[in-house]
Amino acid sequence: MSFQERRSLVNLASAVLITVIYAAYVLPRMPEADPYSKEIFHFWGSFFLLLIPVSIVARIVVFIVFYIINTIATREEEPSITDERDKLIELRANRNGFYVFVLGFLIAMASLVMEMPPSTMFIILICSGIASEVISDASEFVYYRRGF
Numbered sequence: 001m002s003f004q005e006r007r008s009l010v011n012l013a014s015a016v017l018i019t020v021i022y023a024a025y026v027l028p029r030m031p032e033a034d035p036y037s038k039e040i041f042h043f044w045g046s047f048f049l050l051l052i053p054v055s056i057v058a059r060i061v062v063f064i065v066f067y068i069i070n071t072i073a074t075r076e077e078e079p080s081i082t083d084e085r086d087k088l089i090e091l092r093a094n095r096n097g098f099y100v101f102v103l104g105f106l107i108a109m110a111s112l113v114m115e116m117p118p119s120t121m122f123i124i125l126i127c128s129g130i131a132s133e134v135i136s137d138a139s140e141f142v143y144y145r146r147g148f
Helices: 003-029 038-074 084-113 118-146
Strands: none
Touching: 003 038, 003 118, 038 118, 084 118
């Protein structure tokens, strides 16, 4: 398995685990209020705003540990050169992830049009963000596995 494939799998696992652990920690604190109340909007706003720095810090730690373990186990370092194939694989994987996120965004907006509570929109946005990361990382892994 190449370095890029291992990196894609670590990124995939960390994206899912970090979000699931964060949600399991924060969601029980969701206020039991009217779905259109100020407290609900405050909760979801803080949920998103805190998820970003928590995710960034956790990913930095995960990747530092990954690079250390990978270097010790394989005696190879990250390739310093990215060729056209690597760039093309990354672009195609990102494209797939963007398609999923845009679809999720449209579904989230449709939930508001269908007069569902705002919490539904926020949950759909979170799920589409996670799904777009998963699809992007899985696409990158598959493209590297296939050789393109």
